[in-house]
Each structure stands twice: as C-alpha cells, then as structure tokens.
Amino acid sequence: MQFKISLAGDLGSGKSTVAKILSERFGAKIVSAGNIYREIATSLNMTVEEFNINNESDKKYDTLVDDMLKSYDKKQGDFIFDSRLAFHFVPSAISFYLKVDRQIAAQRVFCACRKDEHFSCVEEADKSLTSRRASERRRYLDYYGVDIMDMANYDFVIDTSCACPEDIADVIASFVEQKIGQ
Helix, strand or coil: CCCEEEEEECCCCCHHHHHHHHHHHHCCEEEEHHHHHHHHHHHCCCCHHHHHHHHCCCCHHHHHHHHHHHHCCCCCCCEEEECCCHHHHCCCCEEEEEECCHHHHHHHHHHHCCCCCCCCCHHHHHHHHHHHHHHHHHHHHHHHCCCCCCHHHCCEEEECCCCCHHHHHHHHHHHHHHHHCC
16 A cells, blocks of 8 residues: 655754655655755755745745645655655645754754754754744745644654654654554
8 A cells, every 4th residue: 555654843853864764664755845945055055044034035946846745645656755844735645743852953953964054063053943943934824824833733743852763763654554554
C-alpha cells in the first residue's frame, strides 16, 4: 500500500535527518521544500532568512513551491515531505510535527555547518531561527489562514529534544504502518 508522510516542525528539530532514515527504510522519495527554498535563495544571492523576509511581500516563490507540493496529493508512490505546509497541501499525507527546545535547535543548526547558513555562535543561530520562524508563521497565516503552530493540524506530535533520530523514525514508522494497515 502506498503512503505519504508529511514532516513539519521547528527549525532544527531533525526533519531532514529523520526523512533520510525513513526514506532508506521504506524506499520512499524525499521531497524537501527547504532544499528547494535554499536553492532559490542561493540563486538570488540571499540567505534563507533574507529570502523568507522577501517572501512576505512577494508570494511568487511560495506559490511555486506550494503548487509543486499540491501536485503530489494525486501522485502514485511513496513520498516523504520535509515541508512546513505539506500537511496542508497534501491532505492525503500522514502528518507529523517535530518539536524541539529552542536552545537545542540553535545548537543543532550551528553545528550542522550548512553551506548556506553561517553563524559565528549559537546565539546568532538562535536569533536567525527565531526570525525565520516568525516570518514563516506570518506568511502562512496571511497567505493561507494556516497557523503552523496549531498542533491540531498534525496527526502526531513528537518532541525531538532528547531523542535520537533513529528512535524518532521508529515511532513514525510504527504509526504509519498501523495507519495504513501493514
């Protein structure tokens, strides 16, 4: 039986890492809105934070990514969406929200040393994450009337602060297997 999994959550909660584990386990394709956004931001010579703020007044890039996500609702196959809004645009997906303590998130992102995010300290990472999250929340409320912080939007909420990614993937896999009857 085919399935779609939506992984939304706090920045630095481990969505991408868990998506990779689940992809390997299930042989599912990962669709990462974050990677798409990073590529667009880089092509425009912007940081992800600058790109998010730009998108508060220019909806075209959000629309581009959102339309791509919407197209997956009817596609055949097993997909894992690493996306803040896949739960909204792909209602057939089983949706998870990964939450994390803010300081732990900042530490994770700082240590990740992503090529498009450079921080001189954990506090700078925390400030950037806080700004990005506020921008995303404003945009999604304004554009779609969706509050990504409303946990009622999700089938399952998991705190990743003190859990390893493999354990989180196990919990998600068990929930998905029960939900689709495997």
